[in-house]
Amino acid sequence: MKRSFFLLLFSLLLLWNSLYMLTSPLVIKSGTDWLESILLVVVSGFGLIKGASDLWVSWKGDPIKDERIRKMHMKASSLAFQISIWCWVGLMIVNRHLSKPHADIMETGILMMGGAYIISIVVIKIRGLGDE
Amino acid sequence: MNNRIRELRLSIDITQEELARHVGVRRETIVFLEKNKYNPSLRLAYDLSRVFGITIEEVFIFDEPRRE
Numbered sequence: 310m311k312r313s314f315f316l317l318l319f320s321l322l323l324l325w326n327s328l329y330m331l332t333s334p335l336v337i338k339s340g341t342d343w344l345e346s347i348l349l350v351v352v353s354g355f356g357l358i359k360g361a362s363d364l365w366v367s368w369k370g371d372p373i374k375d376e377r378i379r380k381m382h383m384k385a386s387s388l389a390f391q392i393s394i395w396c397w398v399g400l401m402i403v404n405r406h407l408s409k410p411h412a413d414i415m416e417t418g419i420l421m422m423g424g425a426y427i428i429s430i431v432v433i434k435i436r437g438l439g440d441e
Numbered sequence: 442m443n444n445r446i447r448e449l450r451l452s453i454d455i456t457q458e459e460l461a462r463h464v465g466v467r468r469e470t471i472v473f474l475e476k477n478k479y480n481p482s483l484r485l486a487y488d489l490s491r492v493f494g495i496t497i498e499e500v501f502i503f504d505e506p507r508r509e
Contacts (some may be wrong), residue, residue: 371461375465376481
């Protein structure tokens with residue numbers, strides 16, 4: 310419960326900050342900045358939903374994690390890892406043309422990893438775990 | 442693999458939430474099980490069959506051909 314509360318609080322602050330970044334012309338200067346801000350909004354939004362849902366579940370007296378949730382996170386992690394590798398390769402190729410500083414590319418890559426994890430979770434939730 | 446969880450749950454007149462509490466999982470897991478979107482562990486299958494008072498084979502139906 311305490312962990313869910315902190316996740317909710319942290320996500321709320323992150324979402325507020327990322328929305329501020331998205332609307333501020335001082336921060337958004339290029340296409341990469343747009344991409345980073347949008348990814349940050351998606352990641353923090355996901356954290357907010359997860360924190361709120363975990364709080365709701367624990368308030369009802371249900372377990373926050375059961376065997377399906379554990380299996381889902383395990384599969385999502387492995388799927389996200391594979392997607393992330395391709396994201397990093399893509400970023401390396403794109404950066405040859407953009408010549409951006411490595412720190413900026415690292416930021417985008419890390420946020421893309423978060424995005425890949427969220428996509429994996431959503432896909433698994435829709436498709437179900439089946440014979441895993 | 443198919444299952445008769447929904448049918449058996451309705452026959453003993455309990456809600457998904459109550460069944461979830463009995464076997465110690467989230468209600469969503471029961472929803473996923475009833476929609477055949479999740480195959481439970483042996484432990485959960487055993488707990489479910491114990492709630493219904495029947496054997497695992499009577500709850501879960503293996504109708505798919507064996508995979509190579």
